[in-house]
Amino acid sequence: TSQPPSYPYAAPASEAWFERASAVIPGGVNSPVRAFRSVGGTPRFMASATGPYLTDVDGREYVDLVCSWGPMILGHQHPTVLEAVHEASRRGFSYGTPSENEVLLAEAIVNRVEPVEQVRLVSSGTEATMSALRLARGFTGRSVVVKFAGCYHGHVDALLAHAGSGVATFALPDSAGVPASSAGETIVLPYNDVRALEETFARRGDEVAAVITEAAPGNMGMVPPAPGFTAALRRTTREHGALLISDEVMTGFRASAAGWYGLEGPTVHGSPDLFTFGKVMGGGFPAAAFGGRRDVMAHLAPSGPVYQAGTLSGNPVATAAGLATLRGCTPAVYERLEQAAHAIADGVTAELSAVGVAHTIQWAGSMFSVFFREGPVLSYADAQGQDTAAFGRFFHSMLSQGVHLPPSAYECWFVSAAHDDAAVDRVLAALPAAARAASA
Numbered sequence: 001t002s003q004p005p006s007y008p009y010a011a012p013a014s015e016a017w018f019e020r021a022s023a024v025i026p027g028g029v030n031s032p033v034r035a036f037r038s039v040g041g042t043p044r045f046m047a048s049a050t051g052p053y054l055t056d057v058d059g060r061e062y063v064d065l066v067c068s069w070g071p072m073i074l075g076h077q078h079p080t081v082l083e084a085v086h087e088a089s090r091r092g093f094s095y096g097t098p099s100e101n102e103v104l105l106a107e108a109i110v111n112r113v114e115p116v117e118q119v120r121l122v123s124s125g126t127e128a129t130m131s132a133l134r135l136a137r138g139f140t141g142r143s144v145v146v147k148f149a150g151c152y153h154g155h156v157d158a159l160l161a162h163a164g165s166g167v168a169t170f171a172l173p174d175s176a177g178v179p180a181s182s183a184g185e186t187i188v189l190p191y192n193d194v195r196a197l198e199e200t201f202a203r204r205g206d207e208v209a210a211v212i213t214e215a216a217p218g219n220m221g222m223v224p225p226a227p228g229f230t231a232a233l234r235r236t237t238r239e240h241g242a243l244l245i246s247d248e249v250m251t252g253f254r255a256s257a258a259g260w261y262g263l264e265g266p267t268v269h270g271s272p273d274l275f276t277f278g279k280v281m282g283g284g285f286p287a288a289a290f291g292g293r294r295d296v297m298a299h300l301a302p303s304g305p306v307y308q309a310g311t312l313s314g315n316p317v318a319t320a321a322g323l324a325t326l327r328g329c330t331p332a333v334y335e336r337l338e339q340a341a342h343a344i345a346d347g348v349t350a351e352l353s354a355v356g357v358a359h360t361i362q363w364a365g366s367m368f369s370v371f372f373r374e375g376p377v378l379s380y381a382d383a384q385g386q387d388t389a390a391f392g393r394f395f396h397s398m399l400s401q402g403v404h405l406p407p408s409a410y411e412c413w414f415v416s417a418a419h420d421d422a423a424v425d426r427v428l429a430a431l432p433a434a435a436r437a438a439s440a
């Protein structure tokens, strides 16, 4: 096993950039969780990325266990994706007209996720969930939406109530600036609680346009649906004429080739009506999608009355990157994700157990997260019982040894198919010291 590098804590170039950034960008970052607020310290500014590694502006290399929060499933600068991006960009950056790659990417999605008959391409996961929600409201003529505490669906007004990810990290109950009228149409229920779901539908079922859920929630840490929960969502929504929206922005094309649906879907009686996708399908570029039943999608403009649009939707470079990434996701890729993820998770368990740090690791396919508490974790309330201070010490020890974890205890750890044995060994070699730091 190669020894991990040991870096001094100070990162002078990142610190200088962070100071400059903080003058002109609120909090110095363009997405809150990047700011390291929950673990403390200075975020590392990256200069480049190759395969499983990031290199920061101080010239230090890190094994990347963030993978851009999911998209980089093949690793950074994968040769065939890079070539597709070069090739597409030589033919122009944006046309504002239909183009071939949009069709190929839409077909790639429809071919992989069986219940999806049509998709509309957008530029971010937030846009996808926002649009799916509008479509569900337009289709049903109802306005109430049901979501689950700890599920994050992007920063859509109606969905920012009790959300996970950065909202969990900062323990914000809600966001300022979301009108009460908007949040008032949202019902938030505890995850994995069939009784709460059925009671709510018994009272207000005829007002509910849609239930939206993360297919396997990864934004409060990984909390997969308990057996029967997804089936209960399908049964209850159908009984009351509401749509079921499965948010696969994170799990799509990652948990399996057909996302979480590919793992659980066939065991549930009936498919979700709508899906949302992002991350992997853009290959690191801004591309996302929502799609599902043809009769529902027919309500979108220009065929139907639900308006939705985008200057950069279906961008030719982003769609080329996404298509090359999906084509690159072979069975061998999923096998490698699983091997690398399990090797890392086994190491975490061994080292944290050796020093008596309470923890549990939960999975959805090859996706996993480490909770710094005993399991099982079935809901957001459970996830909030973690020792986040212990995670912070663990995180900084890993960082100083050249391993970049997500800077929050509420996030999944992401690997790529480029995480070879050398990269995994570097993670494993860093774990004993990090576990000791966590136990301190």
Ligand code: PLP
Pocket: 069, 123, 124, 125, 126, 127, 129, 152, 153, 154, 155, 165, 214, 219, 247, 248, 249, 250, 278, 279, 288
């Ligand atoms: N839905 C889920 C499940 C997500 O994990 C995310 C982002 O982390 C989003 C939606 C929002 O996607 P984006 O950040 O591209 O707007």
